[in-house]
Amino acid sequence: MYQEERLEAIIDYLRTEKRISIEQICSIYQVSRDTARRDLVKLEEIKAVIRTRGGAILPSAHHKIRDYTNRLKHVSAEKERIGKKAASLILSGDRVILDSSTTVQACAESLSEEDCTVITNSIHQAGILAGKRGIQIHLLGGELQKEHGFLYGSAVLDKLANYHVEKAFIGLVGISEHGLTIAHEEDGMVKRRMLKQAEQVIILADHSKMEITDFFKFADLSEIDIVITDREPSENMMTVLEKNHVELLIADTEETG
Template sequence: MFQEERLLKILAYLKAHQSMSVGEICSHFQVSRDTARRDIVRLVQEGVVERTHGGVALPELQKELSSYQDRLIEESSSKDEIGRLSAKLIRDHETVYLDVSTTVQFVAEHVEAKQITAVTHSIDNVSILSKREDLSIYVLGGYLHIQNRLLSGPSVVDKIREIRADKAFIGATAIRPDGLYYPYEEDVRVKKEMARQSDQVILVVDHTKFGAKSRFKLDFEYVDIIVTDQPVSSEMRELLDARNITLIECTTENPQDGAESR
C-alpha cells in the first residue's frame, strides 16, 4: 500500500474514532513503527492532525469541519447557481485567480469566457479547466495537501506575488461582522496576496457561511463583490454598504458581464 492511500485511511479512521495510536496504525496496516511515525509526521506537516502522546488526533477545529468532498455535496445546487452567475463576471482574455473552495470550483465549471488564463492551486480546478483547449492554466506549485485537494507552502504565495490578475475568486469558511474567517493561517496569506495582485476580488459563498465560526481573519477591505445564494440580514447589508462592497444575491440580482465594483 502506498503512503498516500494509507494516509487517507488513517484520516477516515480518525473521522470515526477521533484518535489513533502508533500501535493501531501498525496493526491496521501491518507496517513498522518507523513507518507509522513517518505517516504521523506527514499528516502533522500537512496540518490535518495533531500529534498526541503515542499517536495522532483530529484538531478540535477539524472535528467541526466536513471533508472537502462532503462540503462539495452540501448546498450543491446553491453553489452551482452562485458559480454560474459569478462566472459571467469573467471577460475574454482576462487573467483570473481561482481559489481552493468548493464554491469557486463551481465558478470553474461555468466559465464561458474565451482565451483566459486561470491561476490556481486547486487540483479540482485544474481537472475541470483542463477540458478546455481555448484557455491557459497556471498551477501554483507546492506540497500536496491530500484532504483539501490543494497545493500549499511558501512557494505558492511567492509565485502569486509575481502574477498580476484582473480578478480573483475566493471562498470563505465563515463570514462575521468583522471579516472573513478561515481554518488555517496560510489560507489568509494566500487570499490576501491574491487580493493584492488583482484588480477586483469576488467572494463566492453560500448562506451557511454567514454567522459560522472559524479561526483566522481576513478583513473586508480585500473584497469588492460578494456573490451569495440567499438574502443577507439587514445588519450585514448595511455593513457591506458602508464598506462599498457590492452584494449579488442569486435570488434577486444577476451580474452583468464584466461588471465592475465600487
C-alpha cells in the same frame, strides 16, 4: 436529490437547528426511514454528526463538518448557482485567480471555453479546466495539502507575488463584521496573497457562511469588492457590507437554468 447533496443539506440544517430527527429527515427530504438512517450512518462514519436515539446532533468540533463538506464530490444547488453567477463575470481575455474552495470549483465547472488565463493553487480546479480548450492554466507549485487538494507554502506565495490579474475568486468559511475567515492558516495565507494580486476581489459565500467567524482571518471586508451569495443576508450583515462599500450579488434560482 443525490445522497451527497442530501448529506450536505442535513449538515446545513444542523448548523441552524443543532439537532435533527429521523422523522424530520424523512419529511424534509422525502426519503424512507431506512434511507434516513443510512444518511446518518454515513455522516457519523466521517465524524460529521453524533447519532442519538432517533436522530443526530452536531459534534462539538464544528470544523469536522467543514472538512467533510470540502470532500463532497457534488456541490450543493446553492453553490452551483453561485458558481454560475461568478463564471458569468469572467470575460474573454480576462486573467483571473481561482482558489481551492468547493464554491469556486462550481465556478470552474460553469466556466465556458473563453479565451482567458486562470491561476490556481487547486489541483481539482486545474483538472476541471484542463478539459476547456480556450483556457490557459497556471498551476501554482508548492506543498500539497492532500485531503483538500490545494498547494500552499512559501513557493506558492512567492510565485503569486509575480502575477497581476483582473479578478480573484475566493471562497471562505466565514464572513462577518470581523472580516473574512478560514479554518486553516496555511490556506488563509494563500488567499491573503491572492486578493492582493487582483484589481477586483470577488467572494463566493453561500448563506451558511454569513455572520460566521472562524479560526484564521485573512482579510478585512474593506479589501473586497463583491460578495456573491444565494440569498439576501440579514439586515445587520447588509449594513456591514454597505459600510465597507461591498457590492452584493444574489444568485437566484434562475441562474441554474
